[in-house]
Amino acid sequence: MDTPNQFGRFHRQIILPGFSIEAQKRLANSHALVVGCGALGCASVDLLVRAGVGRLTIIDRDVVEPTNLQRQSLFTDDDAKRGVPKAEAAAKRVRAIDPSISVRGWVDDFRAENALQYAEGADIIIDGLDNFETRYLLNDLGLRRAIPYMYCGAVGFEGMTFPILPSVGPCLRCLFPEPPNPGVAPTCDRAGVFGPAVAVAAGFAVGSALRYLAGIFEDHDSDLVSFDLATGRLHRTKLGSSARANDCAACIQGRLDFLDGARSSQATILCGRNAVQILPAGSTSIDLDGLALRLMAHGAFTVESGRMRGALRSERTSTGELYELTVFADGRAIVRGSPEPSDARRIYTQYIGL
Ligand SMILES: [Zn+2]
Structure with missing residues (x-):
């Protein structure tokens, strides 16, 4: 062969x-x-x-x-x-x-x-x-x-x-x-x-x-x-x-907390990006074209390759720049402009809706 x-x-x-x-x-x-x-x-x-x-x-x-x-x-x-x-x-x-x-x-x-x-x-x-x-x-x-x-x-x-x-x-x-x-x-x-x-x-x-x-x-x-x-x-x-640890929670006791979902967060600070990712609980699906239309009053958003991107005109970061928003069809969003999960959650809730 x-x-x-x-x-x-x-x-x-x-x-x-x-x-x-x-x-x-x-x-x-x-x-x-x-x-x-x-x-x-x-x-x-x-x-x-x-x-x-x-x-x-x-x-x-x-x-x-x-x-x-x-x-x-x-x-x-x-x-x-x-x-x-x-x-x-x-x-x-x-x-x-x-x-x-x-x-x-x-x-x-x-x-x-x-x-x-x-x-x-x-x-x-x-x-x-x-x-x-x-x-x-x-x-x-x-x-x-x-x-x-x-x-x-x-x-x-x-x-x-x-x-x-x-x-x-x-x-x-x-x-x-x-x-x-x-x-x-x-x-x-x-x-x-x-x-x-x-x-x-x-x-x-x-x-x-x-x-x-x-x-x-x-x-x-x-x-x-x-x-x-x-x-x-x-x-x-x-x-x-x-x-090996005699009392290891994972490999000895068999508690796979991170895989079984007992320990997973919704907001993740993205290394080096001044950005936070927000992941809604459970699976969801977003109509990105519809969302871009709804956000027209807040900025120009484009939809390409399964994601919507744009800057929010009405939102200023602590340094006076615009927040940038990228939203994926599964509801996941990257909010750029602050490393604070609370800022990202607020923007997500306000413009996308949780
Ligand atoms: Zn172990």
């Missing part, structure tokens, strides 16, 4: 110790779920597709903005000018890199209600996120479906990554029982983010993911790795079965 050149593009990978044509076939038959396609997601998707992972599902709720381009390596200036959804831009880029890859890009908010559906058939979960709540959801998802989840985070000059292997090693809640309180953990909005820190973190996470999928995973691949590119410090911690 194999043509002589089927794996030709992967020659330099196949000749690596441990890799082989067989390992390459395992990668080709693998399906990676990438949740979030900002900086970490872009770096991870690029590595996965070039390594020959045959199927990718990419989910991201946001659109490309000019300030993303410093580190989000799949996107172009044109994507930012047109405000293309990141999942769409990433999928298009993947097809350009390797047309034989099966890729789906979903413009959606990854949440408890749709997590199991998106994880269908996935062999591994890759963390491309910028918020902790969704990481705890991925942890629950991985445990429920027995899928390895590669935790990955980067902010400032620092990064941290480790694989969560259900029933084998500790889960996220064994190591960090609760997510940090809002406003406590540094965000890329407040602390900035160094592009190379993203690349290093994604390099470790996808390195372990590829070695797992290729069947050449070894003990050291499950280490927790943390680093700081401002000082050059790199630290590894062994994460064997002894690192």
Whole structure:
């Protein structure tokens, strides 16, 4: 069946110790779920597709903005000018890199209600996120479906990554029982983010993911790795079965609170955007053309590619600018102009209606 050149593009990978044509076939038959396609997601998707992972599902709720381009390596200036959804831009880029890859890009908010559906058939979960709540959801998802989840985070000059292997090693809640309180953990909005820190973190996470999928995973691949590119410090911690917490709420007691919907919020501060996303409870459907018409008195709104965008003439931010509103057909909205959830909720209630 194999043509002589089927794996030709992967020659330099196949000749690596441990890799082989067989390992390459395992990668080709693998399906990676990438949740979030900002900086970490872009770096991870690029590595996965070039390594020959045959199927990718990419989910991201946001659109490309000019300030993303410093580190989000799949996107172009044109994507930012047109405000293309990141999942769409990433999928298009993947097809350009390797047309034989099966890729789906979903413009959606990854949440408890749709997590199991998106994880269908996935062999591994890759963390491309910028918020902790969704990481705890991925942890629950991985445990429920027995899928390895590669935790990955980067902010400032620092990064941290480790694989969560259900029933084998500790889960996220064994190591960090609760997510940090809002406003406590540094965000890329407040602390900035160094592009190379993203690349290093994604390099470790996808390195372990590829070695797992290729069947050449070894003990050291499950280490927790943390680093700081401002000082050059790199630290590894062994994460064997002894690192599991005896009383872990998730992997020992089986309480998957983030997946079962007991713990999900409606307002999310969007990293680096001076914006808040509002997600109405339950599923809903909005007639975007009708809404744009209703909002005519408040500004010029355009409907394109399943979203309505525009600026509210009657709303001024604390710096005197106009609030911008993007509304998606499922009722989700991004309110830009303030990082305060209360401002966003007010605008949502006033102009869209909860
Ligand atoms: Zn646990």
